[in-house]
Amino acid sequence: MTRSEERRAPGQDRAGPPRLLMPEPAEGWAAWLDGLFRRLLSAFGPRHWWPSALAPAPARAEPFEMIAGAILVQNVAWSNAAKAVRALAEAGLLDVAAMAAAPAEAVERLIRPAGYFRQKTGRLKGFAAYVSERYGGDLAAMLARPTPDLRAELLALSGIGPETADCILCYAADRPVMAMDAYTRRIFARLGLFSPDIRYHDMQAFFHAHTPADAALRGEYHALIDTLGSRLCRKRAPRCGECPLADLCARVDVA
DNA sequence: TTCCTGGGCG
């Protein structure tokens, strides 16, 4: 052990996992998280993410539909985004080349139900233009790149932040990446595990450290968390009486 | 009818 390691107080390693507000259970975090997953799965059933807006579950979206949906769902309920995805499909715009060539006004009109239609039009067309220019329109080639490179590439595009990038990595590129979101932060803060202001990367590091590196598993986990967060563990007036995790929740007030 | 929710950017 080096001198600097000796000097550092326990639990103060700056590069380590996030400081958790709850002691590790005797079974360990991996088993605890697995138990949570099982409860959510039996409560809600498989979520079949990423859902296709064009066909009923368990149909899954094709890569470009998935990516368009991920951009359109930013800051809105899925039902709104799904309307926009269907409108794009009917207009033949769920296609890289067609989207890149489409007039912005036409896209804006079609995606209006998803809100933020001007920014989201720029994001959709920007993404399509990027794939057209860099990959000759071959989205599969882009999605085949190594995970760290692909993530950096996605994050460099305007309108794709950490959550959207990680959703694309998991659901379109099939990588074992678990997306985090406002629901994840709120649920695990209420449970008493996370600080309410925990950073995205720290949440993700915790889940990645204690769940199997499996794209299907992590994708399902994120989907189940989303379902819990939107249906029951809502920001205001959470429905704790119906929550499958109620008995192990600290019910921390996250304001 | 107003209020609230929700990613990403400049």
Added chain:
DNA sequence: CGCCCAGGAA
């Protein structure tokens, strides 16, 4: 930290 938006809750 304010702005972009629609639609469900209150």
